[in-house]
Amino acid sequence: MPIRFAILGAGRIGQVHARAVANNNDAVLAAVFDPVAEAASAISAQYGAAMRSVEEIAAADDIDAVVLCTPTDLHAEQIELFSRAGKAVFCEKPIDLDSARVRACLEVVEETDATLMVGFNRRFDPHFMGVKAAIDDGRIGAPEMGIITSRDPGAPPADYIKRSGGIFKDMMIHDFDMAVFLMGGMPERVMATGSVLTDPSIETLGDYDSASAILSWADGGQVSISNSRRAVYGYDQRVEVHGSAGMAAAENEHPVGIQVATAQGYTRPPLHDFFMTRYVAAYANEINAFIAALGGATGGIPVGRDGLNALLIAEAALESARTSKAVDIAI
Amino acid sequence: MPIRFAILGAGRIGQVHARAVANNNDAVLAAVFDPVAEAASAISAQYGAAMRSVEEIAAADDIDAVVLCTPTDLHAEQIELFSRAGKAVFCEKPIDLDSARVRACLEVVEETDATLMVGFNRRFDPHFMGVKAAIDDGRIGAPEMGIITSRDPGAPPADYIKRSGGIFKDMMIHDFDMAVFLMGGMPERVMATGSVLTDPSIETLGDYDSASAILSWADGGQVSISNSRRAVYGYDQRVEVHGSAGMAAAENEHPVGIQVATAQGYTRPPLHDFFMTRYVAAYANEINAFIAALGGATGGIPVGRDGLNALLIAEAALESARTSKAVDIAI
Amino acid sequence: MPIRFAILGAGRIGQVHARAVANNNDAVLAAVFDPVAEAASAISAQYGAAMRSVEEIAAADDIDAVVLCTPTDLHAEQIELFSRAGKAVFCEKPIDLDSARVRACLEVVEETDATLMVGFNRRFDPHFMGVKAAIDDGRIGAPEMGIITSRDPGAPPADYIKRSGGIFKDMMIHDFDMAVFLMGGMPERVMATGSVLTDPSIETLGDYDSASAILSWADGGQVSISNSRRAVYGYDQRVEVHGSAGMAAAENEHPVGIQVATAQGYTRPPLHDFFMTRYVAAYANEINAFIAALGGATGGIPVGRDGLNALLIAEAALESARTSKAVDIAI
């Protein structure tokens, strides 16, 4: 019996997840909701999913799982709603911008014994998975140090930044999760700094567009993270982990793998334009992993606690950037 | 109005094309045929296509285009059948192993004014397209020399080889088409050699598993091609073109873009295992290009004459390998 | 008239500099000193340089310049001696492990109007020079953020560590200088952390073997540095600088540029074993730059103030690692 899905939110990422559900032989895309009727009806037409309200989906007997692609400020509430309704929940990160709210939400998840997966898509990128596998296979020994680089092609609009929680909770949070994922546990402390280099209006909003951080683990582990809202050569996404016996690194993915050599030298085309093209495989893989987990697979998916963990690091990093002191990370 | 498709042949490549048609907003997968009912019914179930016979498809008013994934020895006959029935035809290469038969078939296509696209999928690979675009954009000047490398992970079974037409018509034909595509015209002469290095049974079958060729153009252009049925590190697919002002080269695509560095050095994972994983994007792109062409797009697709051209080069190459002389290519 | 040189210290690095002086058409290696007579006589025999005492060299009319490859604790004193004697001085870094002592020494240099070059060899590496040139040529816009990675193949012996000043003054000091060199000015603040991951005996010595730092500039610039005393795959030396219009990065130099592909994947040989093989060109270039500067060239060489600057950053970094606070860098 295929698992029956509803998608909430039929925007750009909702469409990506809808396709992944529809292409998976073990799932059926049964329902879709979006406050914008045209958006919902496009997915409905393409995949034969019924258009329903949030309440109808929660109440439906024929829906096993929901995918939340709704605005962040609805996430916690909807996770609670669907957990109580007995649905498995896949939620785009973050659960909430406030860790106290996340903790409250995760209590409901625990009480209701719901399955909650948080959309840390990068864990499902083939290249980062390759790094993780190299570590797990013992090829580099115990992971000890790391360097993570994330650079967005350009800064988002002011409206987005206002609601984003700032660079640490919106952007570097992915790197914090990646660090935890690859190092195999939570850091105890963070030092961070931020500045505004690309657009003065970001300073007006109280945010940074450029940030660096050092995470420290109790066993001596260290991870350096460098973030920028600007990378004119494309979406720059790299990780490297150093262990006692070697190093594993994921290179940037080049969408067009050519070189053109002229008198000026060798040129390769720019990187992907952003996450929607860079993480095509990761988005499909994460939905497939969710479906597999619901079917009993034990491969491991990022759960609510992972969402909370990354947020706790982000909160500490923000405090460090503001106080110029190393900050212990809450647990 | 979406274009209505039928797929003939529901094997591995038929499934790939079925998915591409189904995912294209301008097309509908309306019918499927396969002599093995289970194969046809799987595609039928997944995409809601009707199961029909070849004759029903040819006679159907509601089918605009067919995709032929049938055995090679049926291609010419089916192209004629569907051309006469007023359907547009996408046919997997080759049209036939004998150039005389291909010529006869193309006469029917011409008489019936049918659209025929031949499945030279590599023309739609993003990397090879990148090389072609660099040439067309004038970045390397006029193309003058080329080096093309194709190495299969392993030799096919004897049964396949027997029906394949041999390494020049089955394998190097892709490189011949690529050479014509990138150099922008037909070569006039070919020198080739072949030997058996991987499996003595291939010699028994009168074929080679290793072959090299040099194509020469009337204007002095030269392309070297190296083929092997064995590459333990994966499916090796590279082209480079040198022009008066530079060079454009497509690198191998690495499915997992990581490096692991240990005391033994830096290691990257092997290449794709074969064409089904290597050319995922190319297969989707070629069907999309066919659909776009039917809709009036002018982007250019490989047509019947391209299929004939590559076969004529292959026939000359085989003769050259057997006679140890340069052989003029028929037109 | 060639410039006449004396080398003080005929050990490993002394031999490297002796060869560079001897190979330069504008210089003559006239004298050599080493307390170990065999060491001095080897250089003497090979290049026809006279064996002399420190005092004789200082007093000699026929010596224009000295190269100090003596132990660190003699550097400041010898710089003062030769500055007062009217010789130009090339001194291996550091001038001294204590910034107060360096300041006193540089006062003598200034008073005597001597030329003092400090051996920050990496500024003369062709790859790092290429990054610097890309910045100076405006190819990446104003430099804003950087990532610098230095990983030694293995930890030095305890005796070395004891006299080294610790990882920040001994190892990361090169990266601090590189950061100043590439960013074009002094940072105002540093956050750093250190731990012991490779050898517990390093902890006993009060040092770290693994360290991370973030440098901050007044204009918002940020540079992340990651250091380790262990890299089993060879001597890992990379820099990248991000500017408003792009990025410039120096890759690791591979002494043997081959790839071997097998069923296990693609393998490249390890990196250089350490600085003596990695920085062959840099060592020759820096002596040539010194000779050129003495001849009136204006290409720019690292002077005493550069040595002091890097040391001041190192002192601040050490304090930051010990106090877990960002530390302002003295000027």
Next chain:
Amino acid sequence: MPIRFAILGAGRIGQVHARAVANNNDAVLAAVFDPVAEAASAISAQYGAAMRSVEEIAAADDIDAVVLCTPTDLHAEQIELFSRAGKAVFCEKPIDLDSARVRACLEVVEETDATLMVGFNRRFDPHFMGVKAAIDDGRIGAPEMGIITSRDPGAPPADYIKRSGGIFKDMMIHDFDMAVFLMGGMPERVMATGSVLTDPSIETLGDYDSASAILSWADGGQVSISNSRRAVYGYDQRVEVHGSAGMAAAENEHPVGIQVATAQGYTRPPLHDFFMTRYVAAYANEINAFIAALGGATGGIPVGRDGLNALLIAEAALESARTSKAVDIAI
């Protein structure tokens, strides 16, 4: 006792070899000859070598070995002269442009039991040596197929081409030797083609500027070679060898290993400008190998027969290009 050398020919390559001899602890550069006195005196001044005539060098008791950097048409005669005089001879390739003359010369070498090394410098390039070592270590199994690419930055002047013997004897001869070196034996047959693409005046001289060849071995081995007198991106020098168990390839050496990424993509600087900068290490290594061989080392050096072998392949390739037939290679 160091081996005492004379250099004949103090031009560009003579200076390179003079430096290598002078830097080798087991050798002394004792004498130099050049018809242009200034050229000889420059080397004489720099290394303290005596200026002598050819006859004086041949007659000298204190000269053990000579390095011939004289014009090609003097090589055979001088090899004979110095062989008879009991000197070891290092001779720049080729021995002669005519294989009959080479055979006669080698008879004298054999009769006099002289040591003759031919300057196939590429055998001593670290990267090509790495490929050879990978083969010899069995990492790729038995070598079976190869692809060799040599592209010069630009065509030489007409005067040079007239005396060069043409592209096969002057340029591709290096690749023929490399093919023999890596495949481990002589091919039995060659197919080749040539054309003029860069400069019509080369056609007037009866030569080609672009050539492709396929070498075939009796055991089925095949090597493809592509040559051009034009590569605007620098001196392009690559080899790859495929064996039963894998592939070994030498990449181009990038003198400046940086990448600059902008909105236009990632750019690396061009390659070396030509052989004098590309093969710095190879030139030093080959002289060191000659000196080591004279001292009894058994590492293997290219001898007279290797020079003849490459020439025999070149003669067959030229005939093939002219006759459009595969040509058997003389032995």
